[in-house]
Amino acid sequence: MSSNLVFVEKKLDLFFNNSFASLFVIGSIALFIRIYLFPLDIPLTLDALTYFWYASDINILGHLPTNYTFANNGWPAFLSIFFSIIQPENVIGYMNLQRFVSIIISTLTIIPIYFLCKRFFEKPYALLGSAIFAFEPRIIQNSLFGITEPLYIILGTIALVLFLNPNKKLMYASFGVTALSALVRSEALFLFFVISIMFFARYRKEGKVIAKYALAVGIFVVTLFPMAMYRIDVYGNDALVSRVPNEISHVLTITSNGSFGSSLFLYVIQGLANFFKFLGWSMIPIFIFFVPLGGVMIFKNRNLQNWTIILGIPIISLPALYAYSIPALDTRYLFFLYPMFCVLSIFPVKRLSGKVKNYNLLLILIIGGILLSSSIFLDYKKIDYQHERDAFGIAKYITENAKGVNVYYPESAYLIAAEMPQKWPVLKSSIPFKVLLVSTEGYDSLKKYIESSEDYNLTHLVVDGEKNRPNFLNDVFFHDEKYPYLIKEFDSKEHGYSYHVKIYKIDYDKFRS
Numbered sequence: 001m002s003s004n005l006v007f008v009e010k011k012l013d014l015f016f017n018n019s020f021a022s023l024f025v026i027g028s029i030a031l032f033i034r035i036y037l038f039p040l041d042i043p044l045t046l047d048a049l050t051y052f053w054y055a056s057d058i059n060i061l062g063h064l065p066t067n068y069t070f071a072n073n074g075w076p077a078f079l080s081i082f083f084s085i086i087q088p089e090n091v092i093g094y095m096n097l098q099r100f101v102s103i104i105i106s107t108l109t110i111i112p113i114y115f116l117c118k119r120f121f122e123k124p125y126a127l128l129g130s131a132i133f134a135f136e137p138r139i140i141q142n143s144l145f146g147i148t149e150p151l152y153i154i155l156g157t158i159a160l161v162l163f164l165n166p167n168k169k170l171m172y173a174s175f176g177v178t179a180l181s182a183l184v185r186s187e188a189l190f191l192f193f194v195i196s197i198m199f200f201a202r203y204r205k206e207g208k209v210i211a212k213y214a215l216a217v218g219i220f221v222v223t224l225f226p227m228a229m230y231r232i233d234v235y236g237n238d239a240l241v242s243r244v245p246n247e248i249s250h251v252l253t254i255t256s257n258g259s260f261g262s263s264l265f266l267y268v269i270q271g272l273a274n275f276f277k278f279l280g281w282s283m284i285p286i287f288i289f290f291v292p293l294g295g296v297m298i299f300k301n302r303n304l305q306n307w308t309i310i311l312g313i314p315i316i317s318l319p320a321l322y323a324y325s326i327p328a329l330d331t332r333y334l335f336f337l338y339p340m341f342c343v344l345s346i347f348p349v350k351r352l353s354g355k356v357k358n359y360n361l362l363l364i365l366i367i368g369g370i371l372l373s374s375s376i377f378l379d380y381k382k383i384d385y386q387h388e389r390d391a392f393g394i395a396k397y398i399t400e401n402a403k404g405v406n407v408y409y410p411e412s413a414y415l416i417a418a419e420m421p422q423k424w425p426v427l428k429s430s431i432p433f434k435v436l437l438v439s440t441e442g443y444d445s446l447k448k449y450i451e452s453s454e455d456y457n458l459t460h461l462v463v464d465g466e467k468n469r470p471n472f473l474n475d476v477f478f479h480d481e482k483y484p485y486l487i488k489e490f491d492s493k494e495h496g497y498s499y500h501v502k503i504y505k506i507d508y509d510k511f512r513s
Contacts, residue, residue, distance in 0.1 A: 012360035016124035023114060023130060027107050029371070030134035034103040034143055037378070042388045043417035044095045045410075048146040051076040052098055053428040059083040060425050067429070069231055071239035074183030075148040077227075083425070091424040098146040106143035106150040110134045112157040113339055119164045119305060121346050124363055128349060129342040131367045136286055137377040142332060148184050149335050155181035156191055157339045160312075163195045164305060171199075175216045179223035186240050187319040187336065192220060194312045202304060271325025275317070278324060282331040285373040287341050294344030297351065309340050316340075390499035392418065394462075394492055398503065401489065404436040404457040406449075406473065408464060411499075412437055446472040446483070450511060461486065461504045477502055485510035 015022055044052050054073060057065050058080035064073075082101050088094050110130040117129030133139060142149050155177055162174035174195060181188035199216060203209050228238035237243070283291055298306050320333035349366060353359035395414035398405055405412070419433050420426075438458045443449040449472065450458065463469070465477040476483060480502070490503035 012364055016127060016360055016363065019114070019123060019127065022127045023110060026127070026131050026134050027110055030110065030140075031103070031107045033135070033378075034107065034140055037140065037144060037382075038096075038099065038103070039144060039383070039385055039388065040096060041092060042385060043092060043392060043414065043420075044098065044146055045413035045417060047148075048098070049416060051079065051147065052095060055079040055083055055098070056094065056425050057428055060427055064230055064234075066234060069234045071231075071235075071243070072148055072183075072185050073231075074180065074185075074227070075151050077183075078151060088424075090422045091420050092422075094424050095146070099144055102146045102150050103143045105154055106139060107134070109150065109154040109157060109339075112154060112161050113342055115161045116157055116164070116339055117343055117346060119161070120343055121350060124360065125346045125350055128363055128367065129346055132286060132290075132342045132345055132370060133338060135367075135371050135374040136338060137374045137381070138282065138331060139335065139338065140374070140378065141381070141383075142335065149332055152181055152185040152188065153336055153339065155184060156188055156336055159191060159195070160308070160339065163198070164308060172216055172219055175220040176223045179220045182224065182240060183227050185336075186243060187316070187333075189240060190316045190318055191312075191336075194308065194315050197311060197315075198304075198308050201307065267325055270327060271321050274324035274327050274329060275321045278320075278329065278331050279334060282334045283341075285377045286370055287338075287345060290345035290348055291341050294347035297347040298344060309343055313337055313340055387499050388414075390492065390497045394490075394497065394499065394501050394503075397490060398460070398462065399435050402435055402460040402503075402505075404438055404453070405460045405462045405503075406453075406458070407437050407439050408462050408466075408469065411464070411501075412462070440470050440473065443470065444472065446476065450506060454508060459506060460489070461506065462501060463504070464499070464501045476504065480504070 015025075043049075050070070054065065054070070055076035058077060064077065079098055079101060082097060083094060086097055088097055110133055113133045114126050114130040117126035121129075139153075159174045159177040159181060162170045162177060165171060175192070178188055178192050178195065181191065196213070196216075199213055200209065203212060206212070224238075224240065228240060231238050280288070298309060302310065316336055317334070323330075323333045349363070353362050356362050391411040392414045395411070395418035399415060399418045405415075415435050415437065416433065419435065420431060436457050438453045438456045440449060443452070449470075461473065461476060463473045463477040465474050476486065480486060480488060483504075485507045486504035487507055488502060489505050490501070492499060492501040
């Protein structure tokens with residue numbers, strides 16, 4: 001028995017000491033999980049669709065659009081490179097490409113995560129940090145959406161790795177990479193503040209520290225400048241520094257009711273409450289076991305490198321705190337903290353491994369536990385792809401038969417994709433979107449809603465009886481006999497859909513009579 005254990009230990013030692021092979025195995029498993037969960041025939045919606053259009057327009061025009069842009073356009077600008085190289089046959093093919101680029105970037109992030117952890121720990125523990133990130137279930141799910149976070153996280157992690165490198169040239173490069181990250185998501189400006197503070201902490205005893213910092217800031221500004229000028233020309237502001245007064249004005253507006261002090265206090269309390277709630281939720285199922293202990297341990301062992309993490313987490317959390325104060329409730333505002341959470345997670349593991357003889361076996365067991373807990377979480381929180389396919393199929397029927405329908409979010413998000421031509425690429429401005437979505441917000445009766453919405457070209461009602469719908473729409477779903485002016489044209493159950501939706505045409509002559 002002991003000889004078998006020695007054999008296993010030798011093999012594990014070989015595995016953990018061969019970084020390339022270990023990262024390849026971890027990355028292959030991570031990529032397999034993402035491909036297994038890939039929504040192959042489901043179109044993009046919401047933010048992902050906006051990025052898709054922008055990238056596609058760049059591909060067609062050969063330059064950035066001159067008639068529109070938006071904040072955080074770095075991801076679609078990067079994505080357009082792949083649209084120009086790989087040209088699928090139809091629109092779904094391009095959307096699948098967007099998702100595939102996203103999952104590749106997410107998987108490759110384990111490499112800078114490894115080097116980030118290696119700045120703090122030995123090779124086997126750095127590989128554990130990579131495995132934690134690779135199998136984190138929210139990161140896996142997010143990589144399938146085709147949105148900004150994967151590119152934002154990999155660039156931010158690379159910036160941290162470069163900054164912590166003792167080579168000064170690489171340290172200066174970190175400011176340039178941070179600027180690229182800010183083009184993907186403007187929240188990376190807070191990473192700039194972190195490395196600026198740590199720059200002075202690191203070089204305070206050297207001569208000409210101001211001149212050296214000016215060079216670093218110059219690299220940051222020069223990297224941002226072309227896109228900032230483009231945004232000012234097209235968008236009206238740079239969507240970076242100019243956002244600060246806009247956001248301050250927004251806070252002042254929403255806290256203006258009542259006494260300013262009490263309103264601002266409640267605003268901050270709401271933000272803090274939501275922040276800690278989502279922070280705790282975002283740590284489940286993996287980080288919750290490691291990060292709290294790691295936070296205590298790193299604070300007890302404060303040095304220059306550790307201070308980068310100690311300061312980085314609260315400073316980079318500030319945009320999330322603001323978002324949760326609005327409130328915009330989504331765990332993805334915290335995803336940029338995950339690389340630093342990976343570092344914190346290793347502290348208690350290393351402490352525990354010092355108390356066991358076969359620490360390589362312990363690391364493998366921990367990785368196996370992480371993979372198992374991630375799989376359970378993904379199964380519990382899995383997206384119902386059949387429901388999404390049904391919603392898209394029903395959206396196609398609506399676009400072919402209606403001019404205006406009520407909002408039935410989130411399924412109504414597929415209406416835009418349903419109107420897009422299959423042959424692609426096509427400029428966004430050339431697509432004749434016809435179906436209007438008419439909001440039900442502020443209405444408490446069907447009569448008032450229809451009376452007010454006729455001028456908005458409301459022709460049909462889409463009802464599904466879900467709990468988050470207005471009561472007057474659910475009453476139509478369950479008691480349509482009460483409404484003789486509604487003519488049922490479609491019942492999804494009669495067409496084999498598992499998502500039950502009824503579509504009624506509004507007979508305005510009967511309604512008025």
